[in-house]
Amino acid sequence: MAATYKRHASWRDYLELTKPRVVALLLLTAIVGMCLASPGWVGWDIMVPAIAGIGLMSGSAAAINHLVDRHIDARMARTLRRPLPSGALSPRRVLSFAGIVGAVGFAILAIWVNMLTAWLTFASLIGYAVIYTMYLKRATPQNIVIGGLAGAAPPLLGWTAVTNEIHPFAVLLVMIVFTWTPPHFWALAVHRAKDYAKADIPMLPVTHGIEFTKTCILLYTILLGVICLLPYLVGMSGLIYLIGSSILSIWFLGYAWKLKFAANKHTAFNMFKFSIWQLFALFILLLVDHYFMMPALAFR
Ligand code: HEM
Numbered sequence: 001m002a003a004t005y006k007r008h009a010s011w012r013d014y015l016e017l018t019k020p021r022v023v024a025l026l027l028l029t030a031i032v033g034m035c036l037a038s039p040g041w042v043g044w045d046i047m048v049p050a051i052a053g054i055g056l057m058s059g060s061a062a063a064i065n066h067l068v069d070r071h072i073d074a075r076m077a078r079t080l081r082r083p084l085p086s087g088a089l090s091p092r093r094v095l096s097f098a099g100i101v102g103a104v105g106f107a108i109l110a111i112w113v114n115m116l117t118a119w120l121t122f123a124s125l126i127g128y129a130v131i132y133t134m135y136l137k138r139a140t141p142q143n144i145v146i147g148g149l150a151g152a153a154p155p156l157l158g159w160t161a162v163t164n165e166i167h168p169f170a171v172l173l174v175m176i177v178f179t180w181t182p183p184h185f186w187a188l189a190v191h192r193a194k195d196y197a198k199a200d201i202p203m204l205p206v207t208h209g210i211e212f213t214k215t216c217i218l219l220y221t222i223l224l225g226v227i228c229l230l231p232y233l234v235g236m237s238g239l240i241y242l243i244g245s246s247i248l249s250i251w252f253l254g255y256a257w258k259l260k261f262a263a264n265k266h267t268a269f270n271m272f273k274f275s276i277w278q279l280f281a282l283f284i285l286l287l288v289d290h291y292f293m294m295p296a297l298a299f300r
């Protein structure tokens with residue numbers, strides 16, 4: 001029997017499936033990976049297909065996440081108005097959309113960038129859409145720590161797009177996003193703990209309680225602060241980065257400290273919002289530092 005859908009689909013529903021704001025930040029980290037991989041400006045012949053391919057495959061992964069999670073999304077206040085639970089799009093349409101968008105993204109990377117980047121991006125898609133969404137999310141409170149690797153991959157994808165090889169500096173950028181993910185997500189999960197409990201998802205605040213999660217957030221935020229020093233210590237970035245990133249780390253630590261020891265009902269959500277701006281600013285700093293400090297370093 002054909003399903004009846006409550007409202008008509010528009011292009012906005014398809015756009016929403018791709019988690020456009022998340023993908024925009026992922027693409028910024030990929031662009032910074034590309035720029036840091038090259039001494040000068042990255043040629044448009046690589047930049048444009050790399051952004052298109054990584055962006056389309058990330059959007060496809062996000063659409064598969066919407067498809068697989070449609071039943072749990074229907075049970076949470078934050079997600080119940082999404083295109084699938086609201087009935088605007090059918091699962092079959094979403095599957096076709098994700099398949100086409102993902103295949104086009106892969107083809108763009110394979111034809112105009114390189115096979116290493118195409119396969120690493122495909123591995124990230126599988127990591128997020130299959131390993132995290134279908135298995136880890138429902139299986140363990142460490143779901144987002146392990147699954148975070150897929151979301152952390154784009155700086156490496158940007159780097160390999162330019163050089164066709166995996167460089168330790170690119171892995172360092174991945175480590176930054178990887179360590180940032182737990183405070184980013186657990187701050188939201190503390191704020192939305194009841195939602196996740198209702199949907200039976202074993203997020204850390206549900207399985208181990210709010211206080212334990214706040215302690216983990218604080219510890220990961222300290223670890224992130226240490227890892228953010230590495231680009232300067234290994235000679236990848238200069239003083240602009242060191243000063244800027246240290247301010248951001250202390251600021252983020254301030255949120256984590258307040259969340260643990262002096263929280264009010266807004267602190268967790270405010271920390272989640274700040275996490276997004278912090279990662280955005282951190283990668284802009286890496287970029288600015290690369291183009292302003294590198295000529296100075298070259299004369300040392
Ligand atoms: C496993 C890893 C991650 C998890 C579990 C996670 C989880 C979430 C959740 C649940 C939201 C709220 C979405 C909503 O309200 O619809 C969110 C928002 C967001 N996340 Fe993440 N995230 C992860 C990784 C990342 C990464 C790697 C980035 C970018 C580099 C990122 C960037 C963002 C942005 C920009 C938003 C705001 C989206 C909006 O306002 O529409 N996240 N994240």
Ligand SMILES: CC(C)=CCC/C(C)=C/CC/C(C)=C/COP(=O)(O)OP(=O)(O)O
Binds near residue numbers: 026065128150
């Ligand atoms: C190819 C490539 C780089 C793939 C990575 C793609 C991607 C969109 C990663 C972002 C991670 C993310 C938003 C996780 C939240 O999922 P959730 O299901 O926990 O959150 P939700 O409840 O808001 O859906």
